[in-house]
Amino acid sequence: MPYSNSPVFIPAQRVQNYHYAIRNIVSNARLQEEQGKKVTYLNIGDPILYGFQPPEELIEAKVLALRQGHNGYSPSCGKKDATEAIADDANTRGIPVSPENIIITSGASEAADLICTAMLNPGDEVLCPSPGYPLYSAIIAKLNAREVQYRLDPENTWHPDPEEIESRITPRTKILVVINPNNPTGELYPPELLRKLVAIARRHRLLVITDEVYHKLVYEEKHVPLASMAGDDVVITTIDSLSKNYMVPGWRIGWLAITNSHLIPDVHFAFIKLADARLCAPTAAQYAIRAAMKPRKDYIESVLHRLSAQRALTVEMLNAIPGISCNHPKGAFYVMGKADLAMLPFNSDEEFVLKLLHEKQILFVHGSGFGTDPLQGFFRVVFLPDVSTLEKVYRDLGDFMHQYR
Ligand SMILES: Cc1ncc(COP(=O)(O)O)c(C=O)c1O
Structure with a gap:
């Protein structure tokens, strides 16, 4: 009997409800990379990917x-x-x-x-x-x-x-x-x-x-x-x-x-x-x-200094795109964007995020991956990349919205 037909090799039921959208969505980005395209990952909160360093001590x-x-x-x-x-x-x-x-x-x-x-x-x-x-x-x-x-x-x-x-x-x-x-x-x-x-x-x-x-x-x-x-x-x-x-x-x-x-x-x-x-x-x-x-106080200050500039740019540029809005976060390095799906040809937040990935090679995580209603159009942005990378991302998002509205 082939393995695929064996009852022994059916995953336990508990895994069926085990999801982690932040990483699950990456397989879609890998497909883009296999086609030779460069993806900007704004899905995962790993500061090391964006040049942050721990305190030397x-x-x-x-x-x-x-x-x-x-x-x-x-x-x-x-x-x-x-x-x-x-x-x-x-x-x-x-x-x-x-x-x-x-x-x-x-x-x-x-x-x-x-x-x-x-x-x-x-x-x-x-x-x-x-x-x-x-x-x-x-x-x-x-x-x-x-x-x-x-x-x-x-x-x-x-x-x-x-x-x-x-x-x-x-x-x-x-x-x-x-x-x-x-x-x-x-x-x-x-x-x-x-x-x-x-x-x-x-x-x-x-x-x-x-x-x-x-x-x-x-x-x-x-x-x-x-x-x-x-x-x-x-x-x-x-x-x-x-x-x-x-x-x-x-x-x-x-x-x-x-x-x-x-x-x-x-x-x-x-x-x-x-x-x-x-x-x-x-x-x-x-x-x-x-x-x-007991780290050097200036370590946290310098991290916050860099993050503050990236947050300011994110909030300003996202809210300036017609059909996109976002909150003004007070901590961490995340912001919740919202795409007005009523003016877009997409049926869910995930469809919006995947289309953006295919067309502009930008990876956000759809809000429903965190539990929001898919029809509300939320998406999470990780604003860890430097200001010039973020500027390009938000310009490309603006072009994408212009094309589909
Ligand atoms: C709210 C929250 N809790 C816990 C974790 C996991 O942290 P750790 O790397 O310490 O396991 C994360 C990671 O993104 C997080 O955002």
């Missing part, structure tokens, strides 16, 4: 660790010096947490997976933002749990409505996911809103996952960690990583920090059991964590 610390022979496993929750440095930094920023409540993971991605795997039985519900970062939908689908979406409102700077969130809570709801600064919208939540989200978690005894992997990449305003509002009776797991704040996404170093872990000893123990079984996060890179927690 992080590289030195990791290389030194390798040379000094730190090539074995580390303790499963992370090296002591690294968890201490993370806890010190968190405390300075108002997040109450001790080193024993930190688990270092292979990126923030593994932290999200670990928390959900430890918490969720099939059918349990997780409140997730829509649009949202697709990792959460994928993990929840894998666990046969249920993602219950709450809406981020484009008319209200993509903020959620706390009343709507509360109305979606059922006896099966276990986790509330908050992403701040947000991917895909680039928006930042004000303290009043965060206070309301914490109050909901308190009233309904939910665990909060607050994903703050972009917390240093904030422009005019100040990022407020959700856990700084936890008091002593709400369990908040803050997810963070070196990937974006220090431009080392390939190092795969992230962590989760549990505030008020004393309220959930069994769950905390379950986190540790899962961490034990997967051994540890990359060891040598953990030697750079202390250096990361």
Whole structure:
């Protein structure tokens, strides 16, 4: 019997609902490249592809660790010096947490997976933002749990409505996911809103996952960690990583920090059991964590200086194209564009994005890949490339719109 007919080689059902649009769409771009065309990738948030560099002292610390022979496993929750440095930094920023409540993971991605795997039985519900970062939908689908979406409102700077969130809570709801600064919208939540989200978690005894992997990449305003509002009776797991704040996404170093872990000893123990079984996060890179927690202030300033110019150009040029508009993001390096599909011959955001790829070799991700309605015409732009590359992209987008309107 050929393999393709064998019941043994049918992928497990859970993978059918496992999507990650940011990378899935790349296969279309590769087809363009096979035809000898050069694609400008504005789909993935990898700063290294666009010339950003990590702070030199992080590289030195990791290389030194390798040379000094730190090539074995580390303790499963992370090296002591690294968890201490993370806890010190968190405390300075108002997040109450001790080193024993930190688990270092292979990126923030593994932290999200670990928390959900430890918490969720099939059918349990997780409140997730829509649009949202697709990792959460994928993990929840894998666990046969249920993602219950709450809406981020484009008319209200993509903020959620706390009343709507509360109305979606059922006896099966276990986790509330908050992403701040947000991917895909680039928006930042004000303290009043965060206070309301914490109050909901308190009233309904939910665990909060607050994903703050972009917390240093904030422009005019100040990022407020959700856990700084936890008091002593709400369990908040803050997810963070070196990937974006220090431009080392390939190092795969992230962590989760549990505030008020004393309220959930069994769950905390379950986190540790899962961490034990997967051994540890990359060891040598953990030697750079202390250096990361006290980088030169001018490093972050220079990154923000470059990103600010790219953001300004993006917002100005996109909003100047007839039929295109976008928000003015306050953090990260994403903006949500919107194509007015009513004036275009495309039936969905994905068709718009693919046509643009075929004709202009520009790759955005369609908003429905993050959960928006395909008819609304949203698309996410990563504004990491330099100003001259972005200028060309937006000029080409303008020509494309002119041609089809
Ligand atoms: C909101 C959000 N969370 C988590 C991640 C994954 O981060 P890491 O590289 O630390 O796994 C990303 C990556 O783009 C992200 O945008």
